[in-house]
Amino acid sequence: MIYFVHGPDRWLARAAVLEVAAQIDPTCVNTTWIEGRETTIESIVHAVATVSFFGETRVVIVTDFLRNSPDDAMGSAESDPPDRKNGKRDSLKTLLTAVPSDPCLILFESSLIAPPAVIRTFVPPVTILGAEPPRGMALIAWLVAAAERAGSQIDRRSAQLLAETLYPQTWNRKPNNPRFDRPPEMALLAQEIEKLALAAHPDPISALHVEQMVERGPDHRVFRFQDAVLGGNLHSAIAELERLNEASEEPAMILNQLLGQLELSAVVCAANGQDAAEIADDLGGVSPARVSAAMAAPKRGNPQVIATVLSAVGIDRDLKTGRISRPAEALDALVLTLTVGSDK
Structure with a gap:
């Protein structure tokens, strides 16, 4: 067999x-x-x-x-x-x-x-x-069962809060645009359940435990913002950044994610057409879906990628050394560096 x-x-x-x-x-x-x-x-x-x-x-x-x-x-x-x-x-x-x-x-x-x-x-x-990772009610049921396997309990409302916290836009169903899909990672969810079970012991896992101990995941607006910036589209980048600000997203979080995506784009550019799963496996801690999204972004030549990375490193250094006082200022500087000069 x-x-x-x-x-x-x-x-x-x-x-x-x-x-x-x-x-x-x-x-x-x-x-x-x-x-x-x-x-x-x-x-x-x-x-x-x-x-x-x-x-x-x-x-x-x-x-x-x-x-x-x-x-x-x-x-x-x-x-x-x-x-x-x-x-x-x-x-x-x-x-x-x-x-x-x-x-x-x-x-x-x-x-x-x-x-x-x-x-x-x-x-x-x-x-x-x-x-294929479950979504919607099937994912909620999986989280409830995972808590039982960890020697604890979690009610369905708290399980849904956990799913929404980590995967705010994709826990329930796939988005229409595959590039914005961030499927639930079951290994991460299992780790979070075990962490919450240990913290809550001997009581069941509650919504309060989830709110206090689970870091909120990015929603699809962050990915749209990253696509606009890395694609050199200043007008779209500003519009998406305004939406993120209206949603009270932390500028430091947006900046760190943009820097991380820029770093990943540089790796993809240097990989010379390797498979997304192979790149993710070599890097470790990065999903193939995220690598595929970086590969699907507008292509830049090697010299341009190197110049962009050097500029981003300079802005990050200025923020950490105090030359730039606030993450919001560093984020604005990085957006302008990546988009100014584009005809989009």
Whole structure:
């Protein structure tokens, strides 16, 4: 039997892998993990075919095998160049064909948002498990269950407040524009629940705990502002900044997020067309969705990126050394630096 577990949410995908493995091999005695980027097809097949202890079913979990294709490519198979796509398809088909039917092979590809065509069309069928984060009432129910797993309780109103605090515009549904989508990150939500459970113990998690201990996440207006600034659109940037000010957003928070996005844009520019998931994995702490948004922003040449980053570093230094007295002034200076001279 063969399972293919994919993202986009790594935490949910890993949980699905562990659940499948536990159902087949509850004691974990016959379960083997293999790093797919550092092995060969022959090694995987040999591990799957190895006789298990006590006659039980052997489980072999292979992570990131598609990053180990002949050209060392990774990411979504549908978006790769034809030569990379063919290399991955042939390697994967060879592996699927060589696996015996009795043991269990689990291919764990958390960086993919969908299975490649060879998985979808393979005979006998491969069991496909996707890890799309829940939203709306399903997310609320997940938070309630997560609190119970953490040895605590949270009512649905407080759970919704937690979701709204971290993902104010996207906890309930996807936005119409994918660029503004910030899907719930289940690993972060699980950490927040554990933190709140510890703080509230022995009492249940309340709305007051959420308000006092959870930092509010950015809404889509911040991303629209960043797009306008990085795109050199002064008029739109000013309009979006006014909306943020009317919403009582802290200038220091807006400035830090803009600096962070500018830094990420510089990294993307230097990555020379690498896959978004690969860049996110190399950086750590950055979601592929955020990298994709940076890649979709208006392109700047390397010299312009370097000049922009140097200007931003100078403004940040002036604020920290007292040459600029307030974050709002630094934010205005950065907006003007990035947009003045544009014809937009």
